[in-house]
Amino acid sequence: xxxxxxxxxxxxxxxxxxxxxGYWAKKDTTIIVRKDLSRINVVQxxxxxxxxxxxxxxxxxxxxxxxxFNASDVxxxxxxxxxxxxAFVGPRLxxxxxxxxxxxxxxxxxxxxxxxxxxxxxxxxxVAPEYRGSRIYPALLTQSFRELxxxxxxxxxxxxxxxxxxxxxxxxxxxxxxxxxxxxxRLFRRFLAWKSEEPAEDMGGIWHEAQ
Numbered sequence: 001x002x003x004x005x006x007x008x009x010x011x012x013x014x015x016x017x018x019x020x021x022g023y024w025a026k027k028d029t030t031i032i033v034r035k036d037l038s039r040i041n042v043v044q045x046x047x048x049x050x051x052x053x054x055x056x057x058x059x060x061x062x063x064x065x066x067x068x069f070n071a072s073d074v075x076x077x078x079x080x081x082x083x084x085x086x087a088f089v090g091p092r093l094x095x096x097x098x099x100x101x102x103x104x105x106x107x108x109x110x111x112x113x114x115x116x117x118x119x120x121x122x123x124x125x126x127v128a129p130e131y132r133g134s135r136i137y138p139a140l141l142t143q144s145f146r147e148l149x150x151x152x153x154x155x156x157x158x159x160x161x162x163x164x165x166x167x168x169x170x171x172x173x174x175x176x177x178x179x180x181x182x183x184x185x186r187l188f189r190r191f192l193a194w195k196s197e198e199p200a201e202d203m204g205g206i207w208h209e210a211q
Contacts, residue, residue, distance in 0.1 A: 025193070028108060029162040029183040031200055033176035035122075037149045037156060041175040045139040047089055047131070054086035054096060062086075062093050068126055085147065087127070087140045095127035095136050097144050106159070109184045110192050118154040137167070141174035 054062075056078050063074070077084075080102055087095040104121040105112045113121055122144050127136050145156055158176055160167045181200040185193045 025185060025187055027183065027185045029181060030106065030109060030159045031162055031168075031178050032113070032180040032182065033158045033160060033171055034179045035145060035156045035158070035174070035176045037145055037154050039175070040145045040149065041138075041142055041173070043135060043138045043142045043173055045087070045136045046134040047136070049094075049136055049139060050088045051085060051140065051143045052088065054084045054093065056084075058093065059084045059086070059096055062096065063126070066126065066128060085140065085144050087136050087143075089131065094131045095125070095140055097122055097125035097140050099144055099148065104157070106182070108186060109182045110195060111182055111197075113157055115157070118152065120148050120153050120156050122148075122156045122158045132166070135170075135173070137170040138173040141171065141176075145174070 056074065060071070060074055063070075077098055077100070080100070082098050082100045084096050084098050086093050100121040101115060103112055103114045104123070115121060122141060125137060125140065127140075141158075148156055156176075158171060160171055160176075162181070178200040180197060182195070182197050184195040187193050
C-alpha cells in the first residue's frame with residue numbers, strides 16, 4: 001500500500017487521478033456477433049488440426065495449465081448441457097471452444113442471451129499461445145458451425161472484446177457479423193454503475209481493418 005501511494009505521488013495530479021480511478025472503476029465493451037449457419041465459410045488452419053469433443057476432466061486440465069481455469073464456470077457450463085469442441089495437433093489439445101444451447105450470461109455486462117429453437121452460443125474460446133497465428137481459432141469456429149448445422153441449428157451467436165483485434169480478425173474470417181455493442185462500467189469490479197446497448201451493424205474501421 002505504501003509503495004502504491006509513493007508511486008501515485010510521483011505521477012502528478014492528472015495521472016494520479018487516472019490511476020486511482022483504474023483501481024476502483026473498470027469500463028469494458030463487447031460486441032455481440034451472429035452467424036447464419038445456412039452458409040459456412042471454409043477456413044483451414046495452417047497446421048494439420050483434428051477436431052473432436054472434449055470431456056470435462058481433459059478441458060479442466062488444459063485450462064488450468066494455461067491459467068484460464070475457472071472451476072465454477074466449467075461446472076456451470078457442463079450442468080447446463082454445454083459441450084466443448086477441441087482442436088488437436090497430433091495427440092495434443094491446443095485449443096477449444098464452448099457451445100451453449102440454452103443461454104449465455106455476460107456477468108460483467110449484466111446481459112444474457114436466451115437462445116431459442118435452432119440457436120446456439122459459441123464461446124468462450126482459447127488457443128494455446130504457441131499455436132496462435134496458425135488460423136486455428138477461425139477454423140475451430142467454422143468446425144463448430146458445421147457441428148451445429150448437422151444437428152439442425154440455424155444461427156450461432158458469439159461475442160468479442162472491442163479492443164481484441166486478433167480475435168476480431170478470427171471471427172470476421174469465420175463469417176460472424178456484429179449485431180450489438182454493449183458497454184458497461186463497474187465499481188470495484190462488482191457494482192454496475194453504467195451500461196449502454198446500441199446496434200452494431202456498422203462497426204466502421206474496426207471491422208473493415210480485420211477483413
